Amino acid sequence: MVTDRRTAILEAAARTIARRGVRGLRTEELATEAGVSTALVYYHFKDRAGILRHTLEFITDRARRHSLERQGADGPADPRELLGMALQLEFQDLPEVHENTTTWGELRAGAVFEPELREALATASAAWVRHVAGLLTLARPAASPAERTASAERLTALREGLNARRLSGVLRPDHARELLGEAIEVELAHLTAHARTPIERFD
Incomplete structure (x- = not known):
């Protein structure tokens, strides 16, 4: 029961932040x-900082579980397809995915005014x-590894930006997917061009 109530609070916090933003979160209303x-x-x-931090962890874990479920159900074996699926997972028009993405965006924007959020946000982003x-x-x-990490940083940042535009109606969902798909191909080509030889890898 305690766990259920804790989860209920986190679910309510995610809904509230998605609708009203971080600055609109009031403990009594929550x-x-x-x-x-x-x-x-x-x-x-x-306290309020704890609510925000744990809500961020909650939606991150929820997104991770959703991703693993998709990969287990019908996930592709091809690494390129797996990469594309992982990056475009949040482009789905599902209520939970929409809420997660919106809440994440609001928490990220809120970190500008809520310094206590920044460390948790940096940890989630790094993961x-x-x-x-x-x-x-x-x-x-x-x-x-350095090149792969740089590519991952560019792709995840682009995905967040495209998704924010998609959710706000600035960008059509199909065009957002197309742009992200093209970016993936560019990054893969970049990594191929900068690949080390077997001898270099053992230096």
């Missing part, structure tokens, strides 16, 4: 949204970059 007392919210998360760099390792194992 408690009402979650169907719990304000005291219980503070019992689980101590996402490492995941994409790992997929790039499967696709282009001869490229250097």
